[in-house]
Structures are given as structure tokens and as C-alpha cells.
Amino acid sequence: MPPPLLQLSDIRLTFGGAPLLEGVELSVSLGERVCLVGRNGSGKSTLLRIAAGLVEPDGGECFVQPGAVVRYLPQEPDLSAFPTTLAYVESGLGPADNLHQARYLLDQLGLTGEESPASLSGGEARRAALAHVLAPDPDILLLDEPTNHLDLPAIEWLETRLAQQKAALVLISHDRRFLTSLSRVTVWLDRGRTHRAETGFAGFEAWRDRLLEEEETAQHKLDRKIVREEHWMRYGVTARRKRNVRRVAELAALRQVRREHRKAAGKAEMAASAADTSGALVIEATGLAKAFGERIIVKDLSVRVMRGDRIGIVGPNGSGKTTLVNLLTGALAPDSGTVRLGVNLAMSSLDQRRDSLDPGWTLSEALTGGRGNTVTVGGQTKHVIGYMQDFQFSPQQARTPLSALSGGERGRLMLARALARPSNLLVLDEPTNDLDLETLDVLEELVGTYTGTVILISHDRDFLDRVVNAVLASDGDGRWIEYAGGYSDMLAQRGADLAGRRTQKARPGPAGRPAGAPAAPSPTRRKLGFNEKHALETLPKEIDALGGRIRALQARLGDPSFYSRDPKAFAEATAALAAAQSRLAAAEERWLELELLREEIAGG
Numbered sequence: 001m002p003p004p005l006l007q008l009s010d011i012r013l014t015f016g017g018a019p020l021l022e023g024v025e026l027s028v029s030l031g032e033r034v035c036l037v038g039r040n041g042s043g044k045s046t047l048l049r050i051a052a053g054l055v056e057p058d059g060g061e062c063f064v065q066p067g068a069v070v071r072y073l074p075q076e077p078d079l080s081a082f083p084t085t086l087a088y089v090e091s092g093l094g095p096a097d098n099l100h101q102a103r104y105l106l107d108q109l110g111l112t113g114e115e116s117p118a119s120l121s122g123g124e125a126r127r128a129a130l131a132h133v134l135a136p137d138p139d140i141l142l143l144d145e146p147t148n149h150l151d152l153p154a155i156e157w158l159e160t161r162l163a164q165q166k167a168a169l170v171l172i173s174h175d176r177r178f179l180t181s182l183s184r185v186t187v188w189l190d191r192g193r194t195h196r197a198e199t200g201f202a203g204f205e206a207w208r209d210r211l212l213e214e215e216e217t218a219q220h221k222l223d224r225k226i227v228r229e230e231h232w233m234r235y236g237v238t239a240r241r242k243r244n245v246r247r248v249a250e251l252a253a254l255r256q257v258r259r260e261h262r263k264a265a266g267k268a269e270m271a272a273s274a275a276d277t278s279g280a281l282v283i284e285a286t287g288l289a290k291a292f293g294e295r296i297i298v299k300d301l302s303v304r305v306m307r308g309d310r311i312g313i314v315g316p317n318g319s320g321k322t323t324l325v326n327l328l329t330g331a332l333a334p335d336s337g338t339v340r341l342g343v344n345l346a347m348s349s350l351d352q353r354r355d356s357l358d359p360g361w362t363l364s365e366a367l368t369g370g371r372g373n374t375v376t377v378g379g380q381t382k383h384v385i386g387y388m389q390d391f392q393f394s395p396q397q398a399r400t401p402l403s404a405l406s407g408g409e410r411g412r413l414m415l416a417r418a419l420a421r422p423s424n425l426l427v428l429d430e431p432t433n434d435l436d437l438e439t440l441d442v443l444e445e446l447v448g449t450y451t452g453t454v455i456l457i458s459h460d461r462d463f464l465d466r467v468v469n470a471v472l473a474s475d476g477d478g479r480w481i482e483y484a485g486g487y488s489d490m491l492a493q494r495g496a497d498l499a500g501r502r503t504q505k506a507r508p509g510p511a512g513r514p515a516g517a518p519a520a521p522s523p524t525r526r527k528l529g530f531n532e533k534h535a536l537e538t539l540p541k542e543i544d545a546l547g548g549r550i551r552a553l554q555a556r557l558g559d560p561s562f563y564s565r566d567p568k569a570f571a572e573a574t575a576a577l578a579a580a581q582s583r584l585a586a587a588e589e590r591w592l593e594l595e596l597l598r599e600e601i602a603g604g
Helices: 044-051 085-090 100-108 122-134 152-164 176-182 201-235 241-260 321-328 363-368 384-390 407-420 437-449 461-467 487-494 530-557 567-603
Strands: 004-014 019-029 033-037 059-064 070-073 140-144 168-172 185-190 193-197 281-292 295-306 310-314 336-341 347-350 374-377 380-383 425-429 453-457 470-474 480-484
Touching: 004 044, 004 168, 019 033, 019 044, 019 168, 033 044, 033 176, 033 201, 044 070, 044 140, 044 168, 070 122, 085 100, 085 122, 100 122, 122 140, 122 152, 152 176, 168 176, 176 201, 176 461, 185 201, 193 201, 281 321, 295 321, 295 336, 295 453, 295 480, 310 321, 310 461, 310 487, 321 425, 321 453, 347 407, 363 374, 363 384, 363 407, 374 384, 374 407, 380 384, 384 407, 407 437, 437 461, 437 530, 453 461, 461 487, 461 530, 470 487, 480 487, 480 567, 530 567
Parallel strands: 019 193, 033 168, 033 185, 070 140, 140 168, 310 453, 310 470, 347 425, 425 453
Antiparallel strands: 004 019, 004 059, 185 193, 281 295, 281 336, 374 380, 470 480
């Protein structure tokens, strides 16, 4: 093992009350790929800032190998001191660095270098910041949520680029696919302490669960020991006084250990308020078109959304994903074509930009609308404090202004507001932004078990694979193509990613990696996602129903006099037969694929 380039030892830091970091250790050697994971608020970003030399800890030692070049990417880069993006990127270069790298990386990331930082979107600022840290070819890269605000083509480009870097990496990200592809070491920051596993993120969740089970067992043994000692104190035969004093002191020490133990944070408890069931047809769009000036957003799109569908919408930033959703839901009128909404629709939506949040509100006011101190969820009235706690907010945060919330807290708040409204159609625009992995698990379960219909815009490939059963993907120039299955299925059917780069023909699972990336170590056996389990249970019934429909249509079309009696009905039945046969083929293929995956997991 080569000596570490970066070594943090016994790092301690306290903000206000409870310690944020207690005896934290972090070691990074040449070429190591470390992912730093933990709950929102656990101190990951603070630890990375300490490693970058931007925060002074209360105690401990920070060592960086002399001469090592360290570059740090913050969650919110500040470019305000520079006239252009090129000037910002060049400011990170040393005397011996290649100036051409700055322009090359900006070009690769879709920027010219002449942009004014004041006019940049969040995604453009993130791209410029990535060029800033990559251009010097550093020895250590400290990256805090590098995929935030990036679209899928940019994420896949960055993933490939980092896979080819010689630099040691320390990554914080909520993107499972990104972490799985790049990490070789996992450091889990939990309740102020770090735990290290010499394996990538693919094995993290099973390892974490095992540690938590061992901790729970140890706490149970401690509780039993305390009970035994307390029983001895009350009823035991009096021995020598000195021995009694020792046992009293030991009991006091055991009680202190139990008092000081910090329990693991629980999971959020999300539940969507259900409205009455919608009609079988939710949305039918025919010949849809929309343009803004010369820019074509949608061209000749026809699509049908049925009750229970989970549709993922993907495409580069600026391709019009949000505009497409607004067209499909009737919030925006098309230039041509028609949109027919089904009966009894009750829609609840989550806004990516959080525009509906007044920064002057408190957390309680945002959930109650400023009216009283109760929230109605699923027809039941609940105190706002209890509802806050379901989403991992503490009672003390009730009067916290929204401007003081972190990105993850604002994300949970928006979900809490959206899910409180009764719905049978959920429209989620980037719901995974800023959420930690544990909350993502809960959101995945909610979407997987939601009884209504879901339309989802996301750049999270793993989340898409786990929850959607169809993908609408941008193909450029206003063209949108529908694919059966999740994001990986879409790649397999296209044979190329969203940027047009050829992909491997083999279908990657949620733990897959992009073409050109080095192979990851053998991952721990993955579990079927909620959507996959649901599909395995429901597809056989759907296949049977489609088979019955096909037989009925074939029998009807077999009537020699049918066409002469009613040519229009004959044409409709012929089209319905072709559609049913196509759906049956897709359903059978999907069921076979999932059954093979289930057998592979069971036998793994």
C-alpha cells in the first residue's frame, strides 16, 4: 500500500450542541477511488471542506503529501469574481499546466468560455466548475455532488472522464450508478464517526445493514447486562464492601454508555394521499407539436398513458422535458395536435425549481399553507409536527425559515407538500435532487407501490431503472421516442446514449457502467427493485388478458361478412389487434427478462 496522499486523523468538530465529527479518519492513497456516504446533515460536505483546507477542525491532524495538487469542487461554486468562464477555469491552472486544457474541457462540457458567470444557469455553473478542477490534472479530486444540475449526457461524459483520470478521487453523490461505476473504497460517515470498507459502493448497503444489525445486537446485550446488574443491586447477597463499590461503579459506567449512545436515524415515512381511481385512460396525445420561435420542442408526438403507468422522461438540459410534461397534463396549449385527459383525474406535482416556496415562510407554514397547525393527509387530520417528523424534520425546526434549509431538506419539504394532496396522477420533476440514499429508497418504494399513475423527469439512471416501465426520450429536433422498460432498456434498444455515443449491446443492470469505464469489482448481489417485483407479479395476468383480447379480436375479424357490414369497425379492430399483439410481445419479453434476472439473483 503506497503512503497516503491525504490523511485526516481523529478529526473533531462541534457546531453548537452535539458533535458533528468525533474522531473521524480518512485516508486517500495514490489512484484510490473513495466514495463518502452518509445521511443529509451527517457532515460529509464539512469533512470534504476540512480535507480541502477550507475549514479548521476543533481537533485532530490533517496531512497532505508535500507537492500534491488538490482540487475541490463545492456544491455551490462561486464564479462571481471572474469576468468569463474561461478566466475562471484558467485561474485554477499552475505555471506548468497546459492552457489549452481549459478551452478543451469547456468545449467538451458545452461552454464557449466567453459566458458571463452572472448569466449562468445552475447546470452551466457546475460545468464550468468541473472544468476548473479537472484542467490542472490534480493528484487528488474532492468532488461534492458533481452530478448536481447536470443532464444525462453530461453525467455520462463525466463518468467516463473520471474513470480515465489518474487522480485519487473522493466522491460525495446521491447518484447510485455514478458511485457504483467509479468507487473502489467506501467510507460511511454515521453519527459523527467513519467506517471504512475496502469495496466500492455496490456492496455498501449490505455492509451498512450488517453493521447496524451488529450494533443493535450489542445494544441489546448491554441492556440485558444492565438489567442483570440492577437485579443484583436490589436482591443480590451483600458481599465485601469494596466489591460492592466496584460493581456500583461498573453499573454507573454501563448506564452512561447507554445514555451516550446515538441511535441511527430512522427512515422517512412517505405516503401519498390517494384520490378516487381515475379512468383507465389517463392521457392521450395525438400529433402534438410545440415550438418557441425557431426552437422546436415537440414535433408530431402521439402517446397514450394508461392508469398505473410509470413514465420516465429523459433528455439533455434544454430539450423541453418540463414543457412536454406541461403539454401532456394540459397546463400548456400545443401549437397543433390534441391532448385528451381521462376522467376523474386528480394531479399532484413536484416543481423542480421549488418556485412555489416563499422563502419567508417557516417550515410549519409551508406545510399548512399558513392556516392552523394541522395537515390533512389521506383524509385524516394530522398535527404538523407529526407530519414533519415523518419526513425526518425535528420539532425544533417548525419555526425555521425556508431560507435556512439545506437542499436535501427543501427536497423533502417539497415531497411532503406534494404527497399531502390527494392524487391519482403524480408528476415529479427531478424528485431525487439533493436527497440522501436512505430517503431515495423510501421514495422508490412509494413510487413503486403508488396505486395511480406517475410521470417522472429524472437524471438518476438507477432510480429510473427501478421505478419506471416506459421511457420517453428526446431524439433531437423535437422528436420524442417511447421505449418499453427503464433507462437501461432504453439504451439497449437505441444502441446509443442520449448524446449519440454507441453503447454496449449487453444490457447493464442498475449497477452497470458506461462503455470505456474500467470494470468494477464483483458487486454484492443486488435486489429486485419494487417496480421489478410488481411487474413480475402483474405481468402474467396482463399477458393472459392480452391473449384473451387477441383471441376475441381474431374471432371477430374471422367473420367473412364483417368488413362488408362495417368497414370502419373492421379497420378499428385490425388496428386494435396489431396494438394488442405488440403489447403482448413487449410484456412477454419483459417478463422473461425479469424472470431470468430473478433466477440470477436467487442463484448468485
